[in-house]
Amino acid sequence: MKKTIVLSALFALSLPFAQVNAAENAPTYRYAGENRFDTSVALADEWLESDVAVLATGRNYPDALSATPLAAKHEAPLLLTDTKSVPSKVLAKLKDLGVTKVYLIGGTGVISADVETQLKNNGVKTIVRIAGNDRYETSVKVAKEVGMNSGTLVVASGQNYPDALSIAPVAGIIQAPILLTRSTDLPGVVKTYVKSANADYSIVAGGSSVVSAKATETLPDMVRLGGSNRYTTNTQIVDFAVEEGIYDMDYPFIATGADFPDALSASALAAGLFNGVILTDPNEPKTTTKETVQFYSDLVEEYQVVGGEKALPDSTIAKLFQ
Structure with a gap:
């Protein structure tokens, strides 16, 4: 059964229970x-408007x-x-939600100027591109x-994606860049x-092999959440x-750790659901x-699986409970 979520002030959310399968x-x-x-787009369907x-x-x-x-x-x-x-489906979703302002993350090498033109031609009034000379400067501009209202910074490797994706919902919820x-x-x-x-705290996602001790020397009051691989780091973060x-772990998301797009798209919705x-x-x-899945299973109302069968088969989901 499809859920409908209205994201409002302070992420006040209402979510009905789904049919049991x-x-x-x-x-x-x-x-x-x-x-x-x-x-x-399927994830963005949970917004009534934005x-x-x-x-x-x-x-x-x-x-x-x-x-x-x-x-x-x-x-x-x-x-x-x-x-x-x-x-086309992304454009349709932007129109359906009533989007008037779009943030583009990255330079024209990753999102071309043609995209800006296309958005403007489809009714988006304001486009803000956030881009630096490289991925590191882009992260600073974002x-x-x-x-810095939270007083906390999050630091993750820019040379691979898993740890940054694991910490992304945390960063979203506590409003830490x-x-x-x-x-x-x-x-x-x-x-x-x-x-x-002038942050008070910092959270480092990943072990010392991906973010070395030297890289953390100037960070304030640091907590490191890192394991021996992407999955143990993910567990430490959870x-x-x-x-x-x-x-809350009542509606946890499950995504493949072998690629980035699905977990990235899910992270904003996951943050909205705490x-x-x-x-x-x-x-x-x-x-x-x-x-991890089994330890928190008593708290779960519904698991949110992200991606199609090719990305994350039902058989894999079943194995999580065996």
């Missing part, structure tokens, strides 16, 4: 389209990794676009747009922003978020992932 476990609901762009939308590229991850807190700030959906054109770093050192533009931001009262995204191996779930 499993006896012993909470039911599942799958958000899926024919491709990554359509899946982002003046604002955030568009990130569905073709590569670096610039998109910082987008979730910005979408959460505006209580807006996070949709994916192709490089040179906006997919951070400036998000603001996501800054990207190299594994060996904090890029100069990021270091300058950290110094000027556990932390539950312990800190950030996640829930996280659990990443799983799409073929054979890791023991830590299964333990």
Whole structure:
């Protein structure tokens, strides 16, 4: 049964229970389209209306990794676009929601000027492009747009996507910008922003092999959430978020950890529901992932599965409970 969610002030949400499709476990609901762009539209279907939308590229991850807190700030959906054109279903969803302002994340190399023209021709009045010379400067510019009201910074590797996606709902909920770093050192533009931001706390997503001790030297009052791989890091982040009262775990999202688009699109909706995204191996779930799912199962009203059967088969979801 389809849910309808109105995202309003402070993410005040109303969500009806879904029909049960499993006896012993909470039911599942799958958000899926024919491709990554359509899946982002399926997730955006939960908004009845929104003046604002955030568009990130569905073709590569670096610039998109910082987008979730910005979408959460505006209580807006996070949709994916192709490089040179906006997919027809995404355009239709923008019109259906009444979107008048779109944030484009990344330069013209990842989202071309043709996309801006297409959006304007389809009724979008205001387009704000946030882009730097590289992924690290882009993350800083997004951070400036998000603001520092929370007093907390989130730092994740910009050289791969899993850890940033795992922490994205946390960052969205607490309104902490996501800054990207190299594994060996904090890029100069990021270091300058950290110094000027005067944050009280920082959360580092990922173990020391992906974000080294050297890269964290200038970060304030740091908490590191990192395991030996993307799945153990994801578990540490979920556990932390539950312990800190950030996640409710009543409507947790489950997405593949083998690619970025589905988990990225889901992160804004997950933040709006005060829930996280659990990443799983799409073929054979890791023991830590299964333990995480089963440990919080008593809290779950419904699992939100993201992506089609090819991305995340029903058989894999079933294995999470075995």
